[in-house]
Amino acid sequence: MIRGKEKIMTQIYAGVDFVCIQAAFLLAWILRFDKVHSISHLPFSNYLFWGIIYGLSFMLIAYMSTLYIPKRKTKFATEIAKLLQAHLVSIFILLSVLYTIKSVDISRLFLFIFFLLAVLFTSIYRYLVKQSLRHIRRRGFNKQFVLIAGAGKVGKRYYQTIQRHPEFGLAVIGFLDDYCTELEDGYKPILGKINELEKVLSSKLVDEVIIALPLIVYPKYKEIILKCEKAGVRVSIIPDFYDILPATPYFQSLGDLPIIGIRDVPLDEATNRVFKRVFDVLFASIAIVLTSPIMLAIIIVLKLTSPGPIVFKQERVGLNRRTFSMYKFRSMKHMSKTQSDTQWTTENDPRRTRFGSFLRKTSLDELPQFFNVLKGEMSVVGPRPERPYFVDQFKEEVPKYMIKHHVRPGITGWAQVSGLRGDTSIADRIEHDLFYIEHWTILFDIKIIYKTVINGFVNRNAY
Incomplete structure (x- = not known):
């Protein structure tokens, strides 16, 4: 049905994406300008030009981010995450071009609706x-036959x-084995x-051969691969x-030498790191502006109620086990560095100030950490x-504890919202x-931020 037409399907995917983007452009134009009191400073043709530029940029970014590779075994959430990344990069490109050429008459509301x-x-x-293909495959069509x-x-x-996932559209025709x-x-x-193997390949329709042999018969791998090719x-x-292996492995290359990594960390990819960093800077900047009145009020109350510095700096371990100074509004009486670095906070801790207890319970003491985010020492979301x-x-008592330092630490995280x-x-x-x-996507970050806001900032376990 679709066998052997993967390249055509890729082109169709890209073409329909472009059509969807232009349909979004037309609807955005209607919603923004097709009203009696809504007048555009620029003609429709100017907007259409930039809509086409956005569509072409999206297709280019999508190709670069492997959005158009076959998705038979890919999770839909992964596909959507890549889709959103391609859109965000495309809109940043468009905004950068508009800023560079000083095209200030483009409606910002239109761009927002369009996006x-x-x-x-x-x-x-x-x-x-995706749902149509899964339905088709469950009914036995568009199968790929596996040996x-x-x-x-x-x-x-x-x-x-x-057998548990018929939506993959894979059908096993049989096994080959020397002893069974x-x-x-x-x-x-x-x-x-x-x-x-050669006789089976010539007599039956086989799309893929899966080598599931023990390592003791490793010499046979090359023979099988040569016959399949x-x-x-x-x-x-x-x-x-x-x-x-303790986690999902992945392949990388060192020159011509393939290497198996034992833990696939999405943020090891440069594009993902850049994308997350841009998101962090934008979010932290907006958060600082929105919470600046609250932070100013906290500063005044701290100054009036307790002697000592307003912002408390404490050494923490961050990305790649490097230490940094994490900022918090001071919630305790002024104490020595040894005390603050080695003592765990307990319930009814006598070191807390009355206002400090309120700050810790509401997590408002953590607002200065948005400045850590801007400095690149922390992320909005992370461990x-x-x-x-x-x-x-902890590294001696808790297995895998140190793996958390593979990414930037966060103000909030999956553990905290759970x-x-x-x-x-x-x-x-x-x-x-x-x-x-291991499962990072920008959508996962947004979900955690959403749950942080919905669940509220009050922490019953904060002392």
Whole structure:
């Protein structure tokens, strides 16, 4: 049905994206200007020109961010995250060009409506396509036929995964194995031994061969790959050591040498880091402007109620285990650095001031950390940073604790919006932090910020 037409489908995807963006442009124009009292300073043709530029920019960014690769095994959330990133980069490009050429007559409201509609239209279109393809594949159409080389535990696990996900549109035709001649009920048949691969490929329709053999027969890998490439059949390898890896592995290259990384961290990619950094700077800047009256009021009350500095600086461990000074409004009586760095805050802590207790309960003491974000020491969302004294303790007591330092620490995080704030389990917090690190998307950040606002800033566990 769609077999062998992946390149055409990619072009169709890009073309429909462009059409959706232009449809969004037309609707944005109607909503903004097609009214009696709404007059544009520029003619429709000028706006149309920039709408086309935006559409072309989006397609270019989408190609660069691999948005148009085949998505049979890709999660829809991952696709939407890339889609949103492409839109945001495109609108930044458009705004930069308009600023550079000093085109100030373009309606900002129009651009805002256009951007939202473009994201909405392309997302809906992709959702409909994704659901349609899943429905088609569940009914047995648009299948890709898979042959599994290896009927051991790895091959069986791959088969079971395919059976649980019919929406992938993958159908196993059988197994090849040198030692097993028959499998229990519920599995496809053994079609022969590994050296009979060429005969099976010539007699049956096979789109992909999955190598699921143990490492002790590693010399056979090359033979299988050569035969598959000779027949024009794709081949993939499931490493036999996947069950000893602590996280989702990924491939990278050092010159001509392929390397398997044991933990895939999305923010290791330069484009993701830049995108998150831009988001952080914009969000922190807006937050500082909006909360400046509150911060001014806090400064005045602190000055009147308690002697000592207004802003409390404390050493914390951040990205790549580097230390930095984290800012907070002072909530305790002035004390020595040794006391503040090595003592855990407890309930009814006598060191707290009355106003400081209020600041800690409402999390208002953390507002100065938006300046840490602007400095690049923190992010709006990420694992909460800890003091070096406690980091040295936790890394010995909590497995994988130090992995949290692979990304910038945050003002709020997945653990915090999941109820793990203050005096709660460190191990549970780390599990949530690792989930965030391995599954980061800009949509995940927005979800965490949303939950932070919705859940409220009051922390019952904050002492």
